[in-house]
Amino acid sequence: MPCQENFLLISVSFAVFIIIMSSRLKAPLYLLLLLTWEVSSVYASESGAEVRWFDPATLPTLVLSIIAIAVVLYTIRLVQSGRKLSIREIPGLKAVEEAVGRATEMGSPILYTPGWGGDIQRPTTIASMNILSSVAEKTAHYDCRLIYPTHDPVIMAVAQEVVKEAHAKAGHLDRYRADDIFYISSSQFGYAAAVDGFISRTKPASVFLLGTFEAESLILAETANSIGAIQIAGTDSTIQLAFFIVACDYTLIGEELFAASGYLSQNSMILSSVKAQDILKIFIGLFIVIAVIWATLDPSSTWWSF
Amino acid sequence: MQQRLPIAVCFIAGVLMFLQYFSPHPVARAVFVTINDYWQIIFAFTLLVGIAAFVKTNLKQISRGKDTPYRLIGLAGLVLMPVLALIGGIKIDSPFQWAFENMLAPMQATVFSLLAFFVASASFRGFRARNAQAVILLAAALVVLIGRVPITEMISETFPKITFWVQNYPSMAARRGILIGIGLGSMTTALRVILGIERTYLRGE
Numbered sequence: 485m486p487c488q489e490n491f492l493l494i495s496v497s498f499a500v501f502i503i504i505m506s507s508r509l510k511a512p513l514y515l516l517l518l519l520t521w522e523v524s525s526v527y528a529s530e531s532g533a534e535v536r537w538f539d540p541a542t543l544p545t546l547v548l549s550i551i552a553i554a555v556v557l558y559t560i561r562l563v564q565s566g567r568k569l570s571i572r573e574i575p576g577l578k579a580v581e582e583a584v585g586r587a588t589e590m591g592s593p594i595l596y597t598p599g600w601g602g603d604i605q606r607p608t609t610i611a612s613m614n615i616l617s618s619v620a621e622k623t624a625h626y627d628c629r630l631i632y633p634t635h636d637p638v639i640m641a642v643a644q645e646v647v648k649e650a651h652a653k654a655g656h657l658d659r660y661r662a663d664d665i666f667y668i669s670s671s672q673f674g675y676a677a678a679v680d681g682f683i684s685r686t687k688p689a690s691v692f693l694l695g696t697f698e699a700e701s702l703i704l705a706e707t708a709n710s711i712g713a714i715q716i717a718g719t720d721s722t723i724q725l726a727f728f729i730v731a732c733d734y735t736l737i738g739e740e741l742f743a744a745s746g747y748l749s750q751n752s753m754i755l756s757s758v759k760a761q762d763i764l765k766i767f768i769g770l771f772i773v774i775a776v777i778w779a780t781l782d783p784s785s786t787w788w789s790f
Numbered sequence: 791m792q793q794r795l796p797i798a799v800c801f802i803a804g805v806l807m808f809l810q811y812f813s814p815h816p817v818a819r820a821v822f823v824t825i826n827d828y829w830q831i832i833f834a835f836t837l838l839v840g841i842a843a844f845v846k847t848n849l850k851q852i853s854r855g856k857d858t859p860y861r862l863i864g865l866a867g868l869v870l871m872p873v874l875a876l877i878g879g880i881k882i883d884s885p886f887q888w889a890f891e892n893m894l895a896p897m898q899a900t901v902f903s904l905l906a907f908f909v910a911s912a913s914f915r916g917f918r919a920r921n922a923q924a925v926i927l928l929a930a931a932l933v934v935l936i937g938r939v940p941i942t943e944m945i946s947e948t949f950p951k952i953t954f955w956v957q958n959y960p961s962m963a964a965r966r967g968i969l970i971g972i973g974l975g976s977m978t979t980a981l982r983v984i985l986g987i988e989r990t991y992l993r994g995e
Contacts, residue, residue, distance in 0.1 A: 535815060542812045549808075552974075556981050604991075607976035610983060614990045637840025638833065642991055666847045667840035671894075673901035680901075681860060699905060706908040720972045722965045730916035731908075738968040742975025745988065753987045757978040764974050 555763050559756040569755045576716050576734035577747050580615070583690035583714050584622040592689035593629035593664075594619070597679055597704065599719065600672045602696030604638045607742065608720045612695040613646050614745030619692060620650035624659050632665040633682060635675045640667045676700035680707045693717040693732065694741065697724045705731035718744075797986040804984035844868065930956055 563569060587594045596616060602609040616632070623630045630647065634640045644665045651660040668678045680703060683691065691708040693701065693715065701717075701724040708715050709731050717728035718736030728735045736744065739761055746754035775788035807825065810818040845868070848861040871889065878884040919925045936942050937953025982988035 537815050539814045607979040637836040673898040677901045702908045730912045738971030739975035742979045761974045
């Protein structure tokens with residue numbers, strides 16, 4: 485029997501190898517095979533674990549996720565059917581043009597930092613990249629230098645591509661400087677000290693602090709404030725938001741940071757998801773009102789708590 | 791093909807990671823562990839890319855005579871720490887540990903301690919009573935500051951109670967409002983990326 489199993493395994497492996505080598509998609513198929521192999525080996529090592537497919541404790545999250553996805557798909561459908569969507573004015577994003585214009589007039593660079601706290605899979609970093617794209621397009625158009633120091637080499641690589649593409653879109657690929665988008669250090673205060681140093685020495689006219697920030701937020705914002713730079717900030721941390729509101733000229737609060745790509749590009753598909761956020765906020769507001777009334781009338785009830 | 795393949799990979803990975811959250815099954819766990827392991831491997835390789843870019847950028851700027859002392863110190867640190875670790879190991883009495891505890895840690899503490907001064911200067915600007923809203927902010931800040939000082943409790947028990955109320959009701963309500971917005975924004979951004987609507991990370995194509 486083991487001999488037959490081995491023969492079967494070798495035959496299947498050989499067949500898969502032939503399919504991969506004869507396919508146009510060699511690399512993705514090889515990666516898929518590798519991933520399957522890895523998963524099966526991890527699965528084998530955890531064979532004694534629980535065998536349920538669904539965890540009932542996650543049911544409320546699943547239901548809410550399905551509702552949220554349905555609302556997003558509904559608004560996308562709405563846009564596809566020709567409905568026009570608009571978004572309220574966001575002062576922080578309206579000031580992007582002013583910040584780039586000021587730097588151009590002064591002949592000083594713009595410094596853009598995504599903060600120290602996030603990595604590329606974080607939605608805040610993705611939202612920051614969307615704003616970076618718009619800022620880079622404007623700087624390319626006005627021939628203004630854009631400095632982007634980062635703590636994460638993956639973010640550095642993505643930012644280089646985003647800025648390069650923005651320059652190409654503006655028709656000024658020759659103005660793209662890859663050296664201005666660079667990795668400094670993964671250490672929080674090493675990063676803060678280096679960016680502080682750049683701000684003090686190069687004296688940028690405008691500073692963008694958009695991304696995930698921790699304790700370095702106020703160090704960077706106050707240093708930029710001390711040199712008189714115009715500052716546009718936004719983060720997903722409510723603690724650091726308080727520092728930004730005090731120290732910066734414009735602050736993107738809450739969902740404003742995530743609405744930026746729709747606001748700046750006026751892309752109807754992206755605006756549709758921003759509209760979905762508004763609809764979901766109404767649902768959550770209604771739920772909170774009902775839960776408050778219910779809890780007041782029946783203090784022993786707990787159905788609203790999960 | 792250049793555009794479709796990354797979107798397909800992103801969609802599959804996004805859906806897989808979403809679904810595995812709801813499942814305690816070993817296969818779901820295995821998918822989660824494997825993808826995270828691969829992420830760590832990819833990150834280790836990108837760190838090399840980052841270090842190479844760091845060295846290249848600094849050498850180029852040194853050759854142009856820009857910020858030479860700072861860049862030399864940065865490069866020296868990059869070389870020195872691994873060399874010390876390779877020569878003497880990373881044990882408690884090694885030169886690497888000595889450099890870490892007596893050079894790196896104090897420098898990091900120095901930068902962190904700047905925060906105290908920056909909080910003071912930012913508070914001074916932020917708490918100026920320019921209009922009615924700023925006066926409310928100033929009053930709330932004063933109540934919280936006074937209520938958090940231990941001696942206030944000895945004078946009156948009311949102040950800590952007011953502080954507690956300000957922090958746990960009006961302040962918390964505003965904070966939760968912002969958090970709901972952030973949560974919804976994060977979710978729709980993630981959905982946009984998974985569905986291929988948001989493509990800035992693919993050079994904006």
